[in-house]
Amino acid sequence: MTILPEPRHPDPADAPVLRWGVLGPGEIARDFTNALHRHTRQRVVAVGSRSEERAAAFAATHGVGRSYGSYEALVGDPEVDVVYVATPHSEHREHALLAIAAGKHVLVEKPLAATAREARDIVDAARAAGVFAMEAMWTRYLPQTDIVRQLLADGSLGEVRVVTADFGGHPPYDPSSRLWNPALAGGALLDLGVYVVSWAFFVLGEPASVIATGSLAPTGVDDQAALVLSTESGAQALLSTTLRAGTPSLASISGAEGRIELESPFWGPSGLRLHTADGAPAAVWRDPYGRPYRDGMSYEAAALARYVTDGLTESPLHSLDETVGTLAVIDEARRRLGAAGVG
Structure with missing residues (x-):
């Protein structure tokens, strides 16, 4: 049998530690947070929702220290290094641009946006701001x-x-x-x-x-x-x-x-x-x-x-x-x- 090459990815637990903010505490955000906390040293430190109660419930479930009743408050948190945008596809452009304007790195759930034109707006904004941006095509x-x-x-x-x-x-x-x-x-x-x-x-x-x-x-x-x-x-x-x-x-x-x-x-x-x-x-x-x-x-x-x-x-x-x-x-x-x- 042929010998296949070994995957070159190091253990996720060895990655540098970033502080994450979750924008949109839904099902995919739940699974992302669980994966992050189980397999890396990184942590979600804040969560934001249009519903203060929903954000607080997510924070309590996942051991997240701070919850906010607005997306603006989340991206404005100085202790957040990178924002994970996990809202519906239709909202990705608006919420990614909000985080980028606050100087945050962004990981945006797939698809990056609802159309190529909206995705290009995100890309242009991230490049102009000099922040990291990535679609969550895991x-x-x-x-x-x-x-x-x-x-x-x-x-x-x-x-x-x-x-x-x-x-x-x-x-x-x-x-x-x-x-x-x-x-x-x-x-x-x-x-x-x-x-x-x-x-x-x-x-x-x-x-x-x-x-x-x-x-x-x-x-x-x-x-x-x-x-x-x-x-x-x-x-x-x-x-x-x-x-x-x-x-x-x-x-x-x-x-x-x-x-x-x-x-x-x-x-x-x-x-x-x-x-x-x-x-x-x-x-x-x-x-x-x-x-x-x-x-x-x-x-x-x-x-x-x-x-x-x-x-x-x-x-x-x-x-x-x-x-x-x-x-x-x-x-x-x-x-x-x-x-x-x-x-």
Whole structure:
């Protein structure tokens, strides 16, 4: 069997310590805070919400020292080094700009914004202010992703021709919820599809063409989409996302000399299999680190802490320009589907 490269990511517990402020104490903020506190030495020291009671309840649950009944008070806290923006997609631009204007570094939940234009506003503001900004595309910082990165860099697969990825779920239909409400930037592509489009960018870079088909929910948001992204060389990414059915959450990369298959869920800590060009098994790797599912968000937090300590203003593994490019593809796919809320 082939010997796979070792992931180069150090233990998240060894990362420098930053003081975090959570802006928007919802479900994803809960899981991020748990991952941070379980697996790193970093701490959430403050939380802000439009509801003082909600902020206080989050603080009490997670051992956070200070809670605020406004986002302005949170970003103004001098003891906060970096703000984690965890509000609905539709609010990301406003809240990221608020934190940046206060001189804070920002980690913004994926997608960075509801459209590429809004994402560019965040990028421009962060660069002008000289603060660190990053989309919370935590898949990029997982150990398995670094193994794939090394295999691509050393040419183990030969010329890459086909990339695949899927991510689908079946949440209850509630027209007022963030997943189904166009006013909250709902839809499959912005919530789940951002993972599969980002995966294609990671492997192939920016596409030359976008083909999209799918369907819309009664509210007008996309509830299912299939995309074909093609490069100038003819390599293609075949991607799917849906809010109408649970899907395997698998991904693969096929080249002239071999194939990588990511196990489920490809977007979280899992594993991978390497095959030769004729399909024979060559190597298997499964995540041994005990940080399952959203506990894997500890890797992105640790990476951000290292980057900030080193004086960087964006991630060398996932540039801000690429983040904007990913949203531009999603914008185009949503336009082709006729989805509501596309700028």
